[in-house]
Amino acid sequence: MYAFCCVKDPNSGLPKYVLINWTGEGVKDSRKGAYANHLTSMANFLKGAHVTVNARAEEDVDPEAVLAKVAKASGVNFNFQMKRNPEPSHVSREPVGSVYKKTNAKDEIGNTDKDRFWAQTQREEEDQRKDSSKKVAEEKQRKINAREEIQQTNKDHFWAQTQKEEEDRRKESRKKEEKPTQNRTGQNTGTKIAESVQKANEAKLLISQRFDLPPAASPSPAEYENHEPPVQPTEDDWSDEFEDDDDYDEVENNLYDELPGDDGSEEPLYEDLYEAPPVEDQRRKARALYDYKAEDHTEITFDPHDLITGIEMSSEGWWKGYAPNGHYGLFPANYVKLL
DSSP states (O other): OOOEEEEETTTTOOOEEEEEEEETTTTHHHHHHHHHHHHHHHHHHHHTOSSSEEESSSSGHHHHHHHHHHHHOOOOOOOGGSSSSSOOOOOOOOOOOOOOOOOOOHHHHHHHHHHHHHHHHHHHHHHHHHHHHHHHHHHHHOOOHHHHHHHHHHHHHHHHHHHHHHHHHHHHHHHHHHHHHHHHHHHHHHHHHHHHHHHHHHHHHHHHHHHOOOOOOOOOOOHHHHSOOOOOOHHHHHHHHHHHHHHHHHHHHHHHHSTOOOOHHHOSOOOOOOOOOOHHHHHHEEEEOOBOOSSTTTBBOTTTEEEEEEEEEOOOSSSEETTTHHHHEEEEEGGGGOO
């Protein structure tokens, strides 16, 4: 805003023209630049100004402040009206009729709805700040903040659950392997018991038959001459009946030798906690997008653009794989990109 007015010099009493250039404190920077370019044009248009006032606040356009600047600019302390003859007191002056009204900047500013103006200005600035903060938030949201996600993940619970699942899987596999062995052992034991009982019964029956035979009649001398003496049972005959027992012992020993687990090899008491990943997982690779430092021995460390191989997708947030140094462990899934 611009104003051109005429005031009376307090020192000399002469009329002075004042050019007021107004730009408020809440004006945008872009408008301030345009205002500076317009000053020269307005000064050329409103020629004859003795004093130019650049106002930024209400105090700068106060009438007393404007008169003080005019008095300082004149540099003359002499009042020409002091030499004039005093006019007769009986001469009455009538006001000159005119539609002109003196411009009072203070009254105009007071009549302006300042509160509404400042409220609107504040709303505009608040909207601009919100838009800028919203854009910044959107930019941050596009970038994955993996560190916060890792801190929010309960790694201890995840690791305990993984170990429990592996233990359950091993127990089930052991049970499946032990069932056929127990069945074969039970069958062999039952067969051996049946065979031994059968042989014992046969031997018992044979002995009872031999001892229960009636005594033979005394032969006559003629019979001694014509017939050979009767064959008496010898120790060899008795031992022949029990030769099968030796065969049974040999077969039994062979059967026990053939039982699994007697070859001297023992299964390891503890199995490794990490098992080799399947072939399909060994072929899966990924490229590191960020650097990650392991927090314990169950994790791996890598730098950006490192190649991680043998990836096993054990869960949604954490995977397993081999780091460039050959260490196998956990790492955050959102730190890498599958190839």
